[in-house]
Amino acid sequence: AQSVSQHNHHVILSEAASLELGCNYSYGGTVNLFWYVQYPGQHLQLLLKYFSGDPLVKGIKGFEAEFIKSKFSFNLRKPSVQWSDTAEYFCAVNAQGSSASKIIFGSGTRLSIRP
Amino acid sequence: DAGVTQSPTHLIKTRGQQVTLRCSPKSGHDTVSWYQQALGQGPQFIFQYYEEEERQRGNFPDRFSGHQYPNYSSELNVNALLLGDSALYLCASSLLGQITDEKLFFGSGTQLSVL
Numbered sequence: 001a002q003s004v005s006q007h008n009h010h011v012i013l014s015e016a017a018s019l020e021l022g023c024n025y026s027y028g029g030t031v032n033l034f035w036y037v038q039y040p041g042q043h044l045q046l047l048l049k050y051f052s053g054d055p056l057v058k059g060i061k062g063f064e065a066e067f068i069k070s071k072f073s074f075n076l077r078k079p080s081v082q083w084s085d086t087a088e089y090f091c092a093v094n095a096q097g098s099s100a101s102k103i104i105f106g107s108g109t110r111l112s113i114r115p
Numbered sequence: 116d117a118g119v120t121q122s123p124t125h126l127i128k129t130r131g132q133q134v135t136l137r138c139s140p141k142s143g144h145d146t147v148s149w150y151q152q153a154l155g156q157g158p159q160f161i162f163q164y165y166e167e168e169e170r171q172r173g174n175f176p177d178r179f180s181g182h183q184y185p186n187y188s189s190e191l192n193v194n195a196l197l198l199g200d201s202a203l204y205l206c207a208s209s210l211l212g213q214i215t216d217e218k219l220f221f222g223s224g225t226q227l228s229v230l
Contacts, residue, residue: 004157043118043119043220043221043222043223044158044205044207044221045220045221046218046219090157090158092157098171099146099163099170099171099209099211099217100209100217100218100219101146101148101160101163101171101207101209101217101219102148102160102163102171102173103160104160105157105158105159106157107155107156107157108155108156108157
């Protein structure tokens with residue numbers, strides 16, 4: 001069965017610090033990988049996705065993620081965080097070829113940025 | 116351009132009762148999916164509706180059922196409510212075309228409390 005593990009439940013950083021949120025998945029086949037973000041009071045929205053090709057994926061607002069197949073990982077990074085990055089971040093996976101709707105989410109990482 | 120709208124925003128029911136939640140997809144979208152998000156967890160896929168039929172289903176019992184209307188709006192019905200059904204129920208819509216282009220848009224959710 002597919003599963004997604006997010007190592008950190010709550011991360012607290014100061015502005016301008018670098019960010020890396022861990023994500024590992026378990027699945028026996030080829031996968032698509034996603035990061036979703038939920039800003040306070042807003043809807044869940046797609047930050048970035050990986051389907052194939054370059055394992056380094058760039059998303060909105062300066063975020064990027066690297067797919068490392070040998071480690072079953074898809075960690076999210078940002079070189080310098082801003083206060084506005086305070087949000088809940090969810091890693092997600094689904095089987096390649098399936099609809100983006102049927103995805104398995106991790107339990108989320110809450111990111112708090114100190115101004 | 117309206118995004119995904121869900122109603123009601125909050126709902127309180129007692130064990131054994133039945134509940135219906137409603138979702139209107141983003142304009143131009145033809146597919147609606149439902150998710151359950153328990154406190155402190157990521158969303159869990161319940162099912163997806165396309166062309167008025169359930170196309171995919173997650174690991175949820177038959178007490179969870181749905182419907183999609185010709186205008187693409189959708190309902191989620193839960194029978195014989197249990198305390199464990201208390202959660203935020205999210206609706207997401209998409210346009211089921213090229214899978215690599217498919218993008219989910221989420222609503223704000225309905226918070227269901229079962230007493």
